[in-house]
Amino acid sequence: MPSGRLKKESYRTMLACGTPDAVDRYRQAKQAAARAVLEAKTRVWEEFGEAMEEDYCAGGELLTSTEDIVGRWKKYFEDLLNPTDLPSSEEAGAGDSEVDSSITQAEVTEVVHRKLLGGKAPGVDEIRPEYLKSLDVVGLSWLTRLCNIAWRLGTVPHASGVANWGGGPSF
Structure with a gap:
């Protein structure tokens, strides 16, 4: 199950039950979703950087200063x-x-x-x-x-x- 959907279901369960166990499951699902988003963003930025280097460094040098x-x-x-x-x-x-x-x-x-x-x-x-x-x-x-x-x-x-x-x- 995707981490976003697990987070939503855990949130609904926490609201319905209100038990400490439900709160803990929601907190863990929230952290897992945040990690998944961070990993996806990092992967996209790395791919973007590689594409920029490939597109713009082929005929010249990459300017950094x-x-x-x-x-x-x-x-x-x-x-x-x-x-x-x-x-x-x-x-x-x-x-x-x-x-x-x-x-x-x-x-x-x-x-x-x-x-x-x-x-x-x-x-x-x-x-x-x-x-x-x-x-x-x-x-x-x-x-x-x-x-x-x-x-x-x-x-x-x-x-x-x-x-x-x-x-x-x-x-």
Whole structure:
């Protein structure tokens, strides 16, 4: 019998009987369930770590120091926000004269502050609406630049993450 079900049955018995023996059985079942959860969590984290090493160390080294990790992210965002391989204006907008060629900061500000609903769960990017709503002018400027890069490139990150979008960092 799984430890969770045993814990529930022991709890019900303890409530119904109230004997010291029932209390002791419930305490033991509770401890066994806690051990089973801890073992499962440990196993999952170990599998996750092995998968991360396999996925991200195949082509490079695993970064462990804070300085190296921050440096990798800095280079990634510098490359992302200052692209050198943008499509030419002919490729990007041939025949799209009715569509404006860029997104303005006013448009981004309006969407973030007036149309973005707070109190919602984050998407696959793990960014909560409140984070975007708390951006100052500089943050909104960076967000506008990111939107324009995505607009010009005609692509956005896939649900699998930004590592597939523009050669993101691999750890």
